[in-house]
Amino acid sequence: MISKSKKYFTIFGLLAATVDKKMQSFYCTIDAILHSTLPETMKILLAKQLKPINLDSTNKI
16 A cells, blocks of 8 residues: 555656746746846937948949
8 A cells, every 4th residue: 555655746846846946037037137128228229320331332332
């Protein structure tokens, strides 16, 4: 009877749960960083206007 009992907590199960929790924490950290800095970065990029170095260079092609 004792040898037929199921083991619910295996080493692999505990390892998989630990890795899953750490990865979820890592992804949440990255998500929080992106949500806080991405709008600021987009504003800076949209505020800059790209200008060609030589305006006549497009006509000489």
